[in-house]
Amino acid sequence: MEDRAFDLIICNGTVVTDTGKKALDIGILDGKIAALQPNIHVDASQKIDATHKLVFPGFIDAHTHMGIPIMDTHSIDDFESGSIAAACGGVTAIIDFTVQEKGQSLRESVDVRIEKARGKSHIDYGLHVNVTDLPEKRVSEIPKLIEEGFSIYKVFSTYRQIGMMITWEEFRQVLKTVNENGGLVCLHAEANDLIESMTAKNVDAGNLAAIYHPRSRTAEAEAKAIARAAEIAGELDTQLYIVHLSSRAGLEAALKARERGVKLYLETCPQYLVLSEDYYKKENGFYWITTPPLRTKEDSEALWQALADDEIDVVATDHCPFTIAQKEEGNKRFPLTPNGLAGVETLFPLLYTYGVVEGRITLEQMVQLLAKNPAEIFDLSSKGSIRIGAGADLVIWDAASENVVRAENLHGNGDWSPYEGMSISGSLDYTILGGHTLVENGRFVGKDVYGELLKTD
Numbered sequence: 348m349e350d351r352a353f354d355l356i357i358c359n360g361t362v363v364t365d366t367g368k369k370a371l372d373i374g375i376l377d378g379k380i381a382a383l384q385p386n387i388h389v390d391a392s393q394k395i396d397a398t399h400k401l402v403f404p405g406f407i408d409a410h411t412h413m414g415i416p417i418m419d420t421h422s423i424d425d426f427e428s429g430s431i432a433a434a435c436g437g438v439t440a441i442i443d444f445t446v447q448e449k450g451q452s453l454r455e456s457v458d459v460r461i462e463k464a465r466g467k468s469h470i471d472y473g474l475h476v477n478v479t480d481l482p483e484k485r486v487s488e489i490p491k492l493i494e495e496g497f498s499i500y501k502v503f504s505t506y507r508q509i510g511m512m513i514t515w516e517e518f519r520q521v522l523k524t525v526n527e528n529g530g531l532v533c534l535h536a537e538a539n540d541l542i543e544s545m546t547a548k549n550v551d552a553g554n555l556a557a558i559y560h561p562r563s564r565t566a567e568a569e570a571k572a573i574a575r576a577a578e579i580a581g582e583l584d585t586q587l588y589i590v591h592l593s594s595r596a597g598l599e600a601a602l603k604a605r606e607r608g609v610k611l612y613l614e615t616c617p618q619y620l621v622l623s624e625d626y627y628k629k630e631n632g633f634y635w636i637t638t639p640p641l642r643t644k645e646d647s648e649a650l651w652q653a654l655a656d657d658e659i660d661v662v663a664t665d666h667c668p669f670t671i672a673q674k675e676e677g678n679k680r681f682p683l684t685p686n687g688l689a690g691v692e693t694l695f696p697l698l699y700t701y702g703v704v705e706g707r708i709t710l711e712q713m714v715q716l717l718a719k720n721p722a723e724i725f726d727l728s729s730k731g732s733i734r735i736g737a738g739a740d741l742v743i744w745d746a747a748s749e750n751v752v753r754a755e756n757l758h759g760n761g762d763w764s765p766y767e768g769m770s771i772s773g774s775l776d777y778t779i780l781g782g783h784t785l786v787e788n789g790r791f792v793g794k795d796v797y798g799e800l801l802k803t804d
C-alpha cells in the first residue's frame with residue numbers, strides 16, 4: 348500500500364457485501380472508496396473505529412413519495428425531512444417519483460420535482476417518471492428524457508377515479524416505447540375493475556371500517572393485474588418491474604409469468620412482511636390504510652419465502668407518511684382516509700431484525716435486496732456495494748445493542764409509526780454519503796451535506 352493519506356479511514360469493522368463479510372479497513376478519498384484491505388496504517392484526516400461493528404454499503408430505498416398530493420392533502424415528509432429520516436435509517440439514496448399534473452408535459456413534471464429536491468435532500472435522489480395524464484400524447488417525450496438519464500417510468504393500473512390510471516392499451520404503448528429506448532417501466536399492479544366494484548359494494552352496504560380496505564382491494568385484484576401486465580410484457584418481450592408486491596396470489600401470478608420467460612423484477616415492502624391485516628381491526632386501524640393493503644400472515648410468509656428463494660429482487664418502502672390528524676380527516680372511513688405509511692427510517696432495521704436475525708434471509712441477501720439489486724436494476728453504477736472505486740456511501744451498524752421503534756425517536760415529520768413498539772436488533776452508528784458523515788453515533792449531523800440527483804448512464 349503506497350503511503351498516501353485518505354480523507355477518512357473506517358478501521359477494524361466487519362465489511363458486509365452481497366457475497367460475504369470480511370474484516371477490512373476502508374480508505375476513502377475524494378468521496379470514493381480508495382482502499383479496501385486489512386490494517387490500513389496511513390494518515391487520514393479522520394478515522395472511525397468500527398470495532399465489533401458491521402459496515403454495509405449505503406442502502407437504497409427505491410420507492411418513496413416525499414410530499415405527494417393524496418386526497419386533498421400531502422404526504423407529510425418533504426425531501427428535507429424525509430432524507431434526514433432516511434439517513435438515520437442507513438439509507439443514502441432514495442428513488443422518488445415525479446407528479447404529473449393534468450396537462451403537464453413529462454419534462455415539466457421532471458423539472459418541478461427536481462426543484463423540490465435540489466438543495467433540500469441530504470441524501471442522493473433519483474426520480475422515476477410518472478405517466479398518468481394523456482400517455483398517448485406524452486409518449487413521444489420519452490426517448491429524449493431517457494437520453495438525458497431519466498430512464499425509469501411508473502404507471503398505475505388503478506386509481507382511475509383520481510385520474511392516475513392508464514388503460515392496458517396505453518400501458519402497452521408506454522412499455523414498448525420505454526423498452527425500445529433502453530428504459531424500464533415500474534407498474535403499480537391492481538385490477539381497477541375488481542377494486543371499483545368491490546369498493547362500491549362495501550360502500551353501499553355501509554361497510555366503511557378499515558378492514559374493508561383489504562376486502563375491497565383484494566389479493567386477486569393484484570394477481571389479475573400482474574397476470575395481464577406480464578402477458579403484455581411477454582408479447583412485447585420487454586422487462587417490467589412490479590412495485591410493492593403484497594400477496595401470495597400476486598407472487599404466484601408473477602412466478603408463473605417468469606416460468607414462461609417473462610422478465611419481471613419484483614419489489615415488496617416491510618409492511619407486507621412484518622405487519623398484517625389484523626392491524627385494520629384495531630380501534631385506530633384506519634391509520635394503517637395503505638395501498639395495496641396489508642394482507643394475511645400467510646401472504647407475509649409467502650413473501651418471506653420468496654425473499655429467501657431469491658425470487659423477489661428489491662425491498663423498498665413506498666414511504667408515504669401521514670400524521671394522525673391527516674388520517675383522521677377520513678372519519679375512519681376507508682375510502683376517504685389518505686393512503687400510505689412511513690417507512691424509510693425503519694427499512695433496514697426491520698429487514699435486518701425480522702429477516703436476518705430471525706433467520707429468514709441471510710445477511711448477504713439483505714445487502715442484495717437493499718443495495719446491490721436496486722443499484723443494478725436502476726443503473727446506479729457507483730452504488731450498491733463496497734468495492735474500490737465505488738462511492739463512499741457506508742453504514743456502520745452496532746448489531747450488539749437492542750432497540751425498540753418509537754415514533755418520538757424517528758426523524759421524519761410523522762407523529763406515529765406503523766411499527767411502534769417493535770424490537771430492533773441493533774442500532775445505527777454512522778451513515779456516510781460520498782465520504783461525508785450524515786449520522787454520527789446515531790445523531791444526524793449532516794445539515795450542511797446535500798445529495799445529488801441520480802441519473803442513469
Ligand code: URP
Nearest residue numbers: 637638639665667686687
Ligand atoms: O398507499 C400508498 N402506498 N400510497 C402511495 C401511492 C402508491 O400507490 O404507491
Ligand code: ZN
Nearest residue numbers: 535591638639
Ligand atoms: Zn403504488
Ligand code: ZN
Nearest residue numbers: 410411412665
Ligand atoms: Zn408508491
